[in-house]
Amino acid sequence: MRILVLGGDGYLGWPVALHLSGRGHEVGVVDNFARRQYDFEMGVDSLVPIKHLQHRVRVWEEVSGLRITIYVGDLTNAPFVHRTLEEFAPDAIVHFAEQRSAPYSMIDQQHAVYTQVNNVVGTLNLLYAIADVNPEIHLVKLGTMGEYGTPNIDIEEGFIEITHRGRTDVLPYPKQPGSFYHLSKVHDSHNIMFACRIWGLRSTDLNQGIVYGQETPETVLHPDLATRFDYDGVFGTVLNRFCVQAVAGHPLTVYGTGGQTRGMLDIRDTLACVELACLHPAEPGEYRVFNQFTESFSVQQLAEMVVDAYSGTAEIVHLDNPRVEEHEHYYRAAHTKLLDLGLVPHLLNSRTLTSLLSVVERHRDRVQLEAIEPTVAWRSTASVLRTSGAVRSESWAEAETSDA
């Protein structure tokens, strides 16, 4: 089938594009390179060097004989979106093209507004373009498990049956997102659900957990096909940070008690889930939600797993949590719909962690430890970014001296 991957230059968009291409689909990628721009803004880099998109696509063709079409442009530009959909004529659109960092959205007013406008308007434009160009196009949208927050009841997949004062209805699952970024995804979800209702569009909202891993069967075919590995305080995810800290001989920094529990999944499962969603499209008018994760871990558990997997010695230190979130909470979330479609998960084990640690070791000379510092505080309305190598914040320095 013809699949357009929006955000196809990013951490997940790129390996998803390769995977779908390798599986025989006709693939186009759309990107405005905003993710690369954030690196300039933050003064950081992916630990694993990445090549220009145009070069990557050329290498992919050399390696596989398969072509991927590139569309450079911004989803907030409505005519560009419309034109791209007309030209590529996709059967499915996989939509990764959003600002995806919670801390980035919490830097200050400008970054919060940017995140919500970029994500919400991009998706709105996409909905209009699909309705206009071809309402049959299946929109596979990346949401996040973070939309749900941590309610004291089981999390279901998008909808929940509620019996109240003797009557019953199935309603959208109540959302308690924890950042302006997560909020933007909740806004998107509501907008998409509505577009399916009024225009008969079909959409699958993949409420994804935290993804770990950097290598996929396709990216390892050539070094220039590598995808990003982010470990900095703004775009890095927790497992990457722990691996970098272990290899760099720095204590693993757990925020708060580390009891915060989240759904997670292997990058290879992301590829499989996205293809499963495409191959089994929603019905016309249907808005459905799949919770896309395979296991739940607390932050403390993850830190301990990295300490165990690391060949050297590593310690754990607890820092004040820059976020506003529960440290100890109930967490049980359904995730059966993708399993029902045939997903066979890669579970997190010492082998996965060893592979991740070896990625870090291969690139340890590129580690900027200062970049890991949690510079963005949820309770502050204007965080000062200190990600340039020369500057260190006091709290970070304190954490380092109080390691013992």
Place this chain on the structure above:
Amino acid sequence: MRILVLGGDGYLGWPVALHLSGRGHEVGVVDNFARRQYDFEMGVDSLVPIKHLQHRVRVWEEVSGLRITIYVGDLTNAPFVHRTLEEFAPDAIVHFAEQRSAPYSMIDQQHAVYTQVNNVVGTLNLLYAIADVNPEIHLVKLGTMGEYGTPNIDIEEGFIEITHRGRTDVLPYPKQPGSFYHLSKVHDSHNIMFACRIWGLRSTDLNQGIVYGQETPETVLHPDLATRFDYDGVFGTVLNRFCVQAVAGHPLTVYGTGGQTRGMLDIRDTLACVELACLHPAEPGEYRVFNQFTESFSVQQLAEMVVDAYSGTAEIVHLDNPRVEEHEHYYRAAHTKLLDLGLVPHLLNSRTLTSLLSVVERHRDRVQLEAIEPTVAWRSTASVLRTSGAVRSESWAEAETSDA
């Protein structure tokens, strides 16, 4: 107390500002005159002529001896918002400053994006400015009963206790809004709830029903103090439309079966509710929701009430519904919190309707019947506006000929 009314030039913002001023509060109003701009865009006018804001404020001072400060500017301009809050130093902010028409938001992509960006960014900027200038400021935000949609269970005030698989939590009430405008209010609600959580802000979200009425104890003190009366297909509300149609000798146009049921309230109750919310502020960190309506009516009931109240003869005709909504549905919504604070409702009766009809009769020479036509169709992604007097759509003409 010092109260800043955002959108203080609008249908409700203006009479609320007068009311609060008359009740002894120090009042400032903020407006960018977007509402007046929509009139130019649509080629329509308020049935009751309205004066410039500056003139109205001068007349108010002549009549009452009370001053109202004007701030002209746009909430999407963050420095303007910050400066205005610093300068006026409010205890409470009443926030009406949003694009408030569902059909306007459904015209096309541009109007949908405008509505969501204008409303969401304006409110985000406001939240940041409150957090920065003075987190004690109580934000009284106008939401809408339309955020809830029409679930098959009772609607509660903002939150609902859910028992699920043996566990219980109180969660945000699930929302099923019915237009990109209503969606923008849901987005706002989520953003405000989050800001209260992370910054300890205090906010009351008034989920208001459909307001009817044009005269308040303050606006009748001088003809130049009048507020708007909108009856056009884009900004007019259903009861106003019926009154205009009756007086103009046109059948009352009910969309679909008319079984659509909505919460409603008298404009004088809006004034009272807003002041009650200000006088009984939310606690620091508290986000609370009041359902602000006093009675529920179906569209068919409203049409019949107008027919009964009108001194002449009036007929009812059913048109295809331009919206996508249930025509027959369960509707029962809690609205006790404002009553608990002391609200004494003005209920809709023949006297209210007679007064509304007499407003229309005084201005019947200004009626543009063509403007009532429902030009915006929910299922279309690009409605052609035909509100200029010379142009009529076919469906409207058909409805007129099929009246008998």
